[in-house]
Amino acid sequence: MTVLKTAVASFSVLLAACAGHDKAASQAPAVPSLEDVRAVSPALARNTESLLLGEVWKRPGLSPRDRSLVTVAVLIARNQTVEMAYHFNLALDNGVTPAELSETINHLAFYSGWGSATGTILIAKDVFARRHIGAEQLAPVSPSLLPIDQASEQVRTAYVDRVVGPVSPGLVHYTSAALFHDLWLRPGLAPRDRSLITVSALIATGQVAQLGAHLNRAMDNGLTQAQASEMLTQLAFYAGWPNVFTAVPVVSDVFAARQKAASNTLQ
Amino acid sequence: MTVLKTAVASFSVLLAACAGHDKAASQAPAVPSLEDVRAVSPALARNTESLLLGEVWKRPGLSPRDRSLVTVAVLIARNQTVEMAYHFNLALDNGVTPAELSETINHLAFYSGWGSATGTILIAKDVFARRHIGAEQLAPVSPSLLPIDQASEQVRTAYVDRVVGPVSPGLVHYTSAALFHDLWLRPGLAPRDRSLITVSALIATGQVAQLGAHLNRAMDNGLTQAQASEMLTQLAFYAGWPNVFTAVPVVSDVFAARQKAASNTLQ
Amino acid sequence: MTVLKTAVASFSVLLAACAGHDKAASQAPAVPSLEDVRAVSPALARNTESLLLGEVWKRPGLSPRDRSLVTVAVLIARNQTVEMAYHFNLALDNGVTPAELSETINHLAFYSGWGSATGTILIAKDVFARRHIGAEQLAPVSPSLLPIDQASEQVRTAYVDRVVGPVSPGLVHYTSAALFHDLWLRPGLAPRDRSLITVSALIATGQVAQLGAHLNRAMDNGLTQAQASEMLTQLAFYAGWPNVFTAVPVVSDVFAARQKAASNTLQ
Numbered sequence: 001m002t003v004l005k006t007a008v009a010s011f012s013v014l015l016a017a018c019a020g021h022d023k024a025a026s027q028a029p030a031v032p033s034l035e036d037v038r039a040v041s042p043a044l045a046r047n048t049e050s051l052l053l054g055e056v057w058k059r060p061g062l063s064p065r066d067r068s069l070v071t072v073a074v075l076i077a078r079n080q081t082v083e084m085a086y087h088f089n090l091a092l093d094n095g096v097t098p099a100e101l102s103e104t105i106n107h108l109a110f111y112s113g114w115g116s117a118t119g120t121i122l123i124a125k126d127v128f129a130r131r132h133i134g135a136e137q138l139a140p141v142s143p144s145l146l147p148i149d150q151a152s153e154q155v156r157t158a159y160v161d162r163v164v165g166p167v168s169p170g171l172v173h174y175t176s177a178a179l180f181h182d183l184w185l186r187p188g189l190a191p192r193d194r195s196l197i198t199v200s201a202l203i204a205t206g207q208v209a210q211l212g213a214h215l216n217r218a219m220d221n222g223l224t225q226a227q228a229s230e231m232l233t234q235l236a237f238y239a240g241w242p243n244v245f246t247a248v249p250v251v252s253d254v255f256a257a258r259q260k261a262a263s264n265t266l267q
Numbered sequence: 268m269t270v271l272k273t274a275v276a277s278f279s280v281l282l283a284a285c286a287g288h289d290k291a292a293s294q295a296p297a298v299p300s301l302e303d304v305r306a307v308s309p310a311l312a313r314n315t316e317s318l319l320l321g322e323v324w325k326r327p328g329l330s331p332r333d334r335s336l337v338t339v340a341v342l343i344a345r346n347q348t349v350e351m352a353y354h355f356n357l358a359l360d361n362g363v364t365p366a367e368l369s370e371t372i373n374h375l376a377f378y379s380g381w382g383s384a385t386g387t388i389l390i391a392k393d394v395f396a397r398r399h400i401g402a403e404q405l406a407p408v409s410p411s412l413l414p415i416d417q418a419s420e421q422v423r424t425a426y427v428d429r430v431v432g433p434v435s436p437g438l439v440h441y442t443s444a445a446l447f448h449d450l451w452l453r454p455g456l457a458p459r460d461r462s463l464i465t466v467s468a469l470i471a472t473g474q475v476a477q478l479g480a481h482l483n484r485a486m487d488n489g490l491t492q493a494q495a496s497e498m499l500t501q502l503a504f505y506a507g508w509p510n511v512f513t514a515v516p517v518v519s520d521v522f523a524a525r526q527k528a529a530s531n532t533l534q
Numbered sequence: 535m536t537v538l539k540t541a542v543a544s545f546s547v548l549l550a551a552c553a554g555h556d557k558a559a560s561q562a563p564a565v566p567s568l569e570d571v572r573a574v575s576p577a578l579a580r581n582t583e584s585l586l587l588g589e590v591w592k593r594p595g596l597s598p599r600d601r602s603l604v605t606v607a608v609l610i611a612r613n614q615t616v617e618m619a620y621h622f623n624l625a626l627d628n629g630v631t632p633a634e635l636s637e638t639i640n641h642l643a644f645y646s647g648w649g650s651a652t653g654t655i656l657i658a659k660d661v662f663a664r665r666h667i668g669a670e671q672l673a674p675v676s677p678s679l680l681p682i683d684q685a686s687e688q689v690r691t692a693y694v695d696r697v698v699g700p701v702s703p704g705l706v707h708y709t710s711a712a713l714f715h716d717l718w719l720r721p722g723l724a725p726r727d728r729s730l731i732t733v734s735a736l737i738a739t740g741q742v743a744q745l746g747a748h749l750n751r752a753m754d755n756g757l758t759q760a761q762a763s764e765m766l767t768q769l770a771f772y773a774g775w776p777n778v779f780t781a782v783p784v785v786s787d788v789f790a791a792r793q794k795a796a797s798n799t800l801q
Contacts, residue, residue, distance in 0.1 A: 170500030
């Protein structure tokens with residue numbers, strides 16, 4: 001019986017050891033706690049807790065829901081998987097619906113690349129499962145699409161036909177078929193929110209060349225100048241200061257051009 | 268015996284639990300299935316299955332093998348590890364040889380940075396092991412090198428000596444010693460394929476400043492304009508639309524300059 | 535007893551299987567060995583061993599400690615987690631103190647984005663634990679700050695007020711409050727070293743728009759031209775050749791302007 005007792009005792013140790021892998025069983029990367037951060041950089045833990053979560057996230061000018069959309073877009077665009085589970089949960093707590101989060105991932109597949117979207121799947125699946133979010137709460141595959149804005153679509157296709165047409169007919173085709181005649185018209189995420197995550201993803205990856213057009217579209221879609229301004233503050237922390245400083249001249253030009261156009265219209 | 272029976276019963280549970288970690292034992296990140304994608308975004312699953320794999324990958328103009336080289340280059344350049352096992356396997360299925368995949372990783376160590384190459388190792392090792400690909404199928408360490416093109420090399424060194432020489436002699440040295448007098452001459456991957464993955468990696472990371480020179484080299488090395496055009500379609504999905512739109516003006520200029528030069532030559 | 539013997543025998547197998555997950559228990563990604571690299575690309579293993587570790591790291595012009603700061607900054611800025619444990623350990627071996635490594639992570643939270651810093655935590659925590667580095671060796675939360683350089687701070691605030699002020703008051707506020715009146719004055723990492731990692735992170739992510747200002751600050755903070763020159767050689771391998779070639783014209787302009795200013799001062 002001594003051998004058996006030892007065997008059973010070893011069992012407990014073994015079970016405990018294997019239980020320690022339950023986290024890994026979710027196939028999502030481990031999320032560091034604030035205590036983990038403190039063990040590496042007490043200042044970073046303080047900055048995370050007091051400055052970022054305790055102050056920046058609570059500033060007026062941009063709702064916690066919008067801050068979550070901005071932050072989630074940065075993490076997806078840059079494949080920063082470690083913070084994803086935390087921020088997917090925070091987004092859902094802040095009023096982003098499961099359908100909107102689902103559609104955010106689908107949207108950024110096209111705007112950040114397929115691998116950025118695929119990199120979120122096992123993490124988002126785990127978050128959804130723990131919150132008992134089922135298929136019926138997700139954005140459907142083929143919903144009725146929003147009506148297209150014919151005027152702005154004419155301007156867009158004329159530009160793309162002229163600039164991209166001679167270079168890549170395939171790119172012209174899918175820009176219409178997959179993006180502007182489908183993705184942007186899906187009702188699961190409002191055009192204004194699609195613009196917000198697109199602009200955030202562009203700034204997070206330093207893609208200023210496409211920023212002006214998308215910020216204009218964002219403001220056409222309802223993003224206010226005050227919100228865009230505060231979006232930059234949020235992005236400074238999540239995309240890093242230099243990416244936001246690089247974006248500032250473009251944002252400044254868009255603001256100025258729209259103010260000038262508005263004052264001309266008012267006269 | 269009751270205790271023993273319980274012990275043995277627990278064994279089975281335990282074995283099953285530990286067996287669940289076999290995947291983790293490969294040290295490669297878990298690859299989400301299409302069902303996993305569907306649990307997060309049914310639309311993304313549909314887009315992956317019907318639009319991307321079912322349609323884009325089957326377009327004429329660029330072979331499945333070339334599409335695999337383009338896609339693998341994007342994943343490596345951007346450290347998108349989650350899709351790597353899938354696309355390394357697909358590349359091998361599409362006719363990329365183990366030696367070519369091995370050499371692609373070696374090439375991108377220099378063009379995307381060492382960490383991008385190192386990030387592929389445990390995944391590629393696992394893919395090779397499962398397919399019983401041994402050392403004899405890999406690109407050798409020191410093969411006979413391809414002959415160097417003295418004329419284009421003279422132009423290159425004159426430029427680098429003039430522009431980089433006063434700034435960083437070390438950079439000048441290794442650009443010749445490690446890159447153009449070694450890496451590009453290794454026969455394990457054809458110059459045209461090295462150019463294809465280099466251009467893809469540049470576009471995937473928004474590095475347009477180096478794109479013109481490398482696209483010209485790619486076309487000198489045999490990449491046709493039709494292939495380059497369709498490469499942009501493939502890249503739109505894997506590198507994201509904005510990166511490709513940012514590349515379009517550079518690609519357009521290269522196409523135009525080469526057409527003009529060709530028509531001048533013909534006269 | 536036969537059943538029991540079998541049970542105990544299975545135990546050993548099981549223990550071995552679970553022991554194989556001890557690495558995973560550290561929650562840090564597995565680090566490939568040189569043998570792993572060789573199993574994928576013998577040439578990359580040779581290049582890593584002989585060319586990079588055996589030659590480049592030993593070049594004069596930049597100390598191993600500075601090379602470690604440069605390399606760690608690249609890995610953090612680009613979320614290249616696989617090489618992190620190796621290079622955090624190498625940095626500590628090369629004379630970077632735990633407090634400096636801790637503060638490097640805190641610094642890059644602001645300059646590369648929060649997710650880049652958070653992505654290091656479980657890895658750095660594990661490295662610190664294995665080396666028995668406790669809280670008393672880390673940079674403290676609220677140290678006495680270094681004195682601020684009023685003259686250069688006046689130039690900076692005038693510029694930021696003028697350019698960023700009309701666009702994002704929140705960004706102006708935190709650029710002073712969090713960065714230049716706090717982070718840069720923390721004594722845990724010398725201003726010259728903060729500049730070195732900032733410049734390295736900028737080049738590693740292609741952010742040339744902010745490079746000129748930060749390289750000038752780096753050289754004001756004591757980075758010599760010879761060190762900056764050799765930093766580019768180190769960065770070529772870790773950030774990839776194209777990122778460094780894109781940086782060269784900016785670096786060249788900074789060198790030229792400072793030489794001209796110096797010669798004017800001498801007259």
